[in-house]
Amino acid sequence: MSFCIHIIAGARPNFMKIAPLWHALSKEPWCTTKIIHTGQHYDASMSGSFFQDLNLPTPHHALNVGSGSHTEQTANIMMAYEEVCHDNRPDLVIVVGDVNSTIATALVAKKLGFCLAHLEAGLRSGDRTMPEEINRLATDAISDILWTPSADANENLLNEGVDKSKIDFVGNIMIDSFELQREAIEKHPLHELQFPRKSYATVTLHRPSNVDTIKPLTRIVDCLLEVADHIPLAFPIHPRTEKCLLKHGLMEKLSHKNIQTLPPLPYRAFMSLVNSSRLVITDSGGIQEETSYLGIPCLTLRENTERPITISQGTNKLVSIDGLLKQVRSSLAADSANKAPQIELWDGKTAERITEALKVRFLA
Structure with a gap:
């Protein structure tokens, strides 16, 4: 019987990370690969359109868990995924990133005795008040295979006492996603955008610490109004952020x-927007990587990052709300030509390396 692999996806960043791996593994005759969509992001703008853009098949299993508190969502995913596993036992479960779907399905996999691999392992912000940091730490602690995106992630795991035989330094899967779609991204028309290419900043916000309460959200909105006097802003609004803006009367x-506010965008449209930006203002994780790869200045509205390599070797800077305008001015005064850093193994070949690493582990 063919070796059975489950790839777990639940939130929008997951979809981009599983796509290159799905395409690579689906070509392999020795394994059968199934996509499990937990439904953590469940509307078309956050889920379905991404599957279409990334040429992913309809998920083999859709858990449809929807929203809820961290506890509710994690528990519901665990119960639903356990049922799938009873009917379709995998030989390997691959989880990606740091969302609730990651830790929930990882716990189920290990409690049922399956081999577990974590893609994007070893990232650390050092901030345990962030739910994502707890998810990263817990998932790495129970994983059998740890696929790391950068050298600092390897160091984090080794410093935590992880056996180096579990660690495979494979590179950044997000770059694979971009390279798979580069031609379509570069050709994607931005008909809805009012601003010329390289004349605007793209803004993305969704972190609870930034958007869930009125005080920081109001400060951010006021700051964006000041920034807009210096550079136009294209702002695709995350559903969570839109809900909070409306709730607090800030829209x-x-x-x-x-x-220019925009609805959530499919992958190609969003990356076309980013790729055509003069700079990016964000509180996201993955965009810090993509902007570094593309040589686009990135100002991250957070106190810390689990991707410090984007600061030490990339184009990313951590900024406070109060310091944002100053950093925008500084970025605009700098040379506008893209100077893309060369970060080790950020080359679009991560899925290939993972596939070969799996062959060594399971077929040798």
Whole structure:
């Protein structure tokens, strides 16, 4: 019987990370690879359109867990995934990133005795108040195979006492996703955008610490209005952020001639928007990597990052809300030509390395 692999996806960043791996493993005759979609992001703009853009098949199993508190969502994913595993036992479970779907399905896999691999292992922010940091630590602690995106991730795991035989330094899978779609991204029309290419900043916000409560969200909105006097802003609004803006009566404040709000965008459209930006303002994780790869200045509205290599070797800077305008001015005053850093194994071949590493582990 063919070796059975489950690849878990639940939130939008997961979809981009599983796509290159799915395409690589689906060509292998020795394994059968199935996509398990937990439904953590469950609307078309956050899920279905990404599968279409990334040429992914309809998920083999859809758990449809929907939203809820961290505890509710994690518990519901665990119960639903356990049922799938009873009917379709995998030889290997691959989890990606640091969302609730990651830790929930990882726990089920290990409690049922399956081999577990974590893609994007070893990332650390050092901030245990972030749910994502807890998910990263717990998932890495129980995984049998740890696929790391950067040298600092290897060091983090070794410093935590992880046996080096579990660690495979494979590179950054997000770059594979971009390279798979590069031609389509570069050709994607931005008909809805009011601003010329390289004349604007892209803004993305969704972190609870930034958007869930009125005080920081109001400060951010006021700061964006100041920034918009210096550079136009294209702002695709995450559903969580939109809900909070409406709740606190802040959406109308964004009515500025130099601010264009947009709905959540599919992968190609979003990456086309980023690729055409002069700079990016974000609190996301993955965008720190993509902007570094593309040589686009990135200002991250967070106190810390689990991707410090994007600061030491990339184009990323951590900024406070109060310091954002100053950093925007500094970025605009700098040379606008893209100077893309060369970070080790960020080359679009991570899925190939993972496939070969699996052959060594399971077929040798």
